[in-house]
Amino acid sequence: MVDYIEERKEQEVPNASGVAGYLEVVRGVLELPRVQEIIIRVGKVSWHRFKKPDEPERNLEVDLETLMPYGVIRSHDVVEVPAVDNAAATLGLLFTKAHLDGLNPIALVSGPGTFLHSWYRATTSLVLPRQSAHGVDLLLDPNIGEEALILCTGFGKRAALVDTVRSYKTTMPWRQTKP
Numbered sequence: 001m002v003d004y005i006e007e008r009k010e011q012e013v014p015n016a017s018g019v020a021g022y023l024e025v026v027r028g029v030l031e032l033p034r035v036q037e038i039i040i041r042v043g044k045v046s047w048h049r050f051k052k053p054d055e056p057e058r059n060l061e062v063d064l065e066t067l068m069p070y071g072v073i074r075s076h077d078v079v080e081v082p083a084v085d086n087a088a089a090t091l092g093l094l095f096t097k098a099h100l101d102g103l104n105p106i107a108l109v110s111g112p113g114t115f116l117h118s119w120y121r122a123t124t125s126l127v128l129p130r131q132s133a134h135g136v137d138l139l140l141d142p143n144i145g146e147e148a149l150i151l152c153t154g155f156g157k158r159a160a161l162v163d164t165v166r167s168y169k170t171t172m173p174w175r176q177t178k179p
Contacts, residue, residue: 005050011025018067035047073167087119112142
């Protein structure tokens with residue numbers, strides 16, 4: 001009889017990859033032999049399985065980069081939209097362009113050190129929530145500059161980020177975001 005070795009591992013899942021990121025990791029885990037348990041937590045998926053003593057080490061082969069906002073955006077059309085003096089008006093322009101093209105907002109994307117909040121506060125005297133703007137989730141991706149603001153859009157009203165078909169990009173003015 002073969003004595004199995006218990007193996008416990010975990011994979012980090014970037015929040016910006018969304019539900020699709022978690023599903024991709026779980027799919028990869030389910031392809032491994034003799035998986036006993038899968039635990040999904042915020043930011044990671046862990047599992048344990050049994051392996052034969054002579055079985056080679058198997059790493060999880062998932063590509064989360066294509067599910068991150070930058071990976072999704074770069075694989076579709078990006079329309080440049082010039083910024084105006086007011087942050088709320090610029091956001092309105094992004095939403096209007098999407099609407100005129102028959103598309104629905106999915107998410108706003110910017111870099112981790114985004115200027116959006118300070119620019120919005122400086123030009124409107126209003127404070128935006130940290131994780132959304134005008135009812136749309138704000139995702140932060142380290143591959144996107146802090147001055148870029150991108151609206152990802154798709155056909156469905158409740159579409160996931162991976163369903164993006166076109167993005168609208170604006171560059172937030174530097175001088176208005178610095179004190």
